[in-house]
Amino acid sequence: MAGRDPEPARYYVGVDVGTGSVRAALVDQRGILLAFADQPINQWEPQFNHHEQSSEDIWAACCVVTKKVVQGIDLNQVRGLGFDATCSLVVLDKHFRPLPVNHEGDSRRNIIMWLDHRAVSQVHRINETKHSALQYVGGVMSVEMQAPKLLWLKENLRETCWDQAGHFFDLPDFLSWKATGVTARSLCSLVCKWTYSAEKGWDDSFWKMIGLEDFVADNYGKIGNQVLPPGAPLGNGLTPEAAKDLGLPAGIAVAASLIDAHAGGLGVIGTDVRGHGLACEGQPVTSRLAVICGTSSCHMGISRDPIFVPGVWGPYFSAMVPGFWLNEGGQSVTGKLIDHVVQGHAAFPELQAKAAARCQSVYAYLNSHLDLIKKAQPVGFLTVDLHVWPDFHGNRSPLADLTLKGMVTGLKLSQDLDDLAILYLATVQAIALGTRLIIEAMEAAGHSISTLFLCGGLSKNPLFVQMHADVTGMPVVLSQEVESVLVGAAILGACASGDFTSVQEAMASMSHVGKVVLPRREDKRYYDKKYQVFLKLVEHQKEYAAIMQGD
Incomplete structure (x- = not known):
């Protein structure tokens, strides 16, 4: 037949x-x-x-x-x-x-x-x-x-x-x-x-x-x-x-639509992770945090019951995954901040010329330059005396304070390509440290998170991804399709067509693991110290403001 x-x-x-x-x-x-x-x-x-x-x-x-x-x-x-x-x-x-x-x-x-x-x-x-x-x-x-x-x-x-x-x-x-x-x-x-x-x-x-x-x-x-x-x-x-x-x-x-970050969350949070040895494989989907990182970053966590997290938006019922409550943390500028720091540096024209000569993006060039100057130590250790607080556009989560400003401590007189690369690294680390602060606020309120699922433009930058793994101590899952936000939008169309019986079924069928990035456990003590300094920075900024506003 x-x-x-x-x-x-x-x-x-x-x-x-x-x-x-x-x-x-x-x-x-x-x-x-x-x-x-x-x-x-x-x-x-x-x-x-x-x-x-x-x-x-x-x-x-x-x-x-x-x-x-x-x-x-x-x-x-x-x-x-x-x-x-x-x-x-x-x-x-x-x-x-x-x-x-x-x-x-x-x-x-x-x-x-x-x-x-x-x-x-x-x-x-x-x-x-x-x-x-x-x-x-x-x-x-x-x-x-x-x-x-x-x-x-x-x-x-x-x-x-x-x-x-x-x-x-x-x-x-x-x-x-x-x-x-x-x-x-x-x-x-x-x-x-x-x-x-x-x-x-x-x-x-x-x-x-x-x-x-x-x-x-x-x-x-x-x-x-x-x-x-x-x-x-x-x-x-x-x-x-x-x-x-x-x-x-x-x-x-x-289909009825989604906000862009929520489409990214939809595109990654239901990924089938079987066979990758991840803790979240045996855990409910509520153990996953989707981090959608582009111009800004959004941190999407879901729960069966409403969880109120001070300084974090939500809980919103059925706003992303039907039947689940959503909490949404965020950083107002991330990709935009990295661009601002790099493009405003005196060595940026030199960086542009060298990256163009190698047919690389400026960020791919910076990542390779950091590997060159790190010598025998892990690349993250280059910022031992350079620290950044990343709220150049105020803090969205978890401090919810519009008045906060960016901070950099540890600057020197030199303005060469090495300085630019290390300042870029410190900025990326600061964004990852901000993610850790958001996760800690969510966990203190009742979330239990074991794995990060990253998508968006910044997830294509291996340094950004590795720093998020190292700073949070959690594995990072990257999707097979890097354009997870577009997959999320397509999932909506698939649901509206009736080809899937539910959003959850469409998510499981249309989302796949591409790569898992593990944290470097041996560097944990260093990033714990960086995090202590990070928290001191904002504490000091508030003290400075109080001094200046006092009598």
Whole structure:
């Protein structure tokens, strides 16, 4: 009897809108990336701490990359589409046209970016209310969340923006609306950034107390009164207009979206680890911490029951993995800080020239240069008298203190390539030490973590990965597909298509171990000392502030 033809492959498209670019991937049912494309997007910084983007520019970039990744395939095999994006705030009028979020009145710039810190005064007032909703964001709301930004718009752009606004979207929800015409919001965005409760819905008293009672009167129509779990199918799928824009068939399933870091968490936290000798193999999935490290870093831990961690966001129910509570730690700048430190150094032009001559990235060159100068000692020991506190953009977790600044101690007069390499190393170590501080806060509150799962741009840097293993004393798992955020977005599309019965089933089928990086146990004492110094740095910074503010 003749054998049956193999079942045709099933494809899913994941679209990821990061801080500086839009990326798309074509992914199959095993989680293998078959095609990838990226496209830069514009950013504006009209004044310090004001960061803006354009929703039209971002959608156009989504169309470019999606068309690229499906070139040459049978489009009938594309089963679903998933979006993730930064948690930036998109403002549209009642006819879904862009509104300006700036004093210049430029309506193209209708997005307040996630890293925008204009609403410092507003978030301070919100935190002074001590409203019970704040216990779900670690006790202190971040300036990067949406409530302070909305309050800023009401107080500063009343006529040109606030009074004309018809829709305030988190960027991931804007994208799914653009694709389907459905204004339903994802539980992920609303729970994590807008104070929505998966169990109780909106809290009228919170919005009234902070001066945004307008939303209550409107039955939350402008910010979302239909809410769906991530991965749920939206409406009738892709509209004919969006299908034409994206180069995909009309009617394919489109999923309720995720914030970008949460898509990364989804892409790695359910990985099948059998056969790698990891402690977490015999432990529940709650023993895993997903660390998504790019421009900033996010630390995603899940639990069966709610755990309240001071200074760490959450617990958020079903915001990433259905049925689990999520805690989200974070560092406001990580990749951006490393770039800042390296590019601002006097030896940077020399580094650029030498890296270019070797056809290497500046970071690959720095890593090899560190190996050259370390001599017989472990590379991490080069920073024995150079220490960095990494909060150049304030502390998100676990101190939740916007006023903290960066610190470097141990500088010398020399400014050569060796100095640059060692300062780069100390900065990477400081970020890893910050991760250790977050893990300790989570464990003190009731989490039990044994293994780190890293993804995002910085996880491609072997020094960054090894330092996280050494400083935390935990093994680090890297995915087979380095673009885990895109795999996470594709998992959403796969769930919406109905090809998997649950998000958990899709995670297990589409996430695979690529490499395990173990900590160097023999260096533990050194990093314990570095951690002691790290904690002293912030203690001293607070003492300096107290001295300067005293009589």
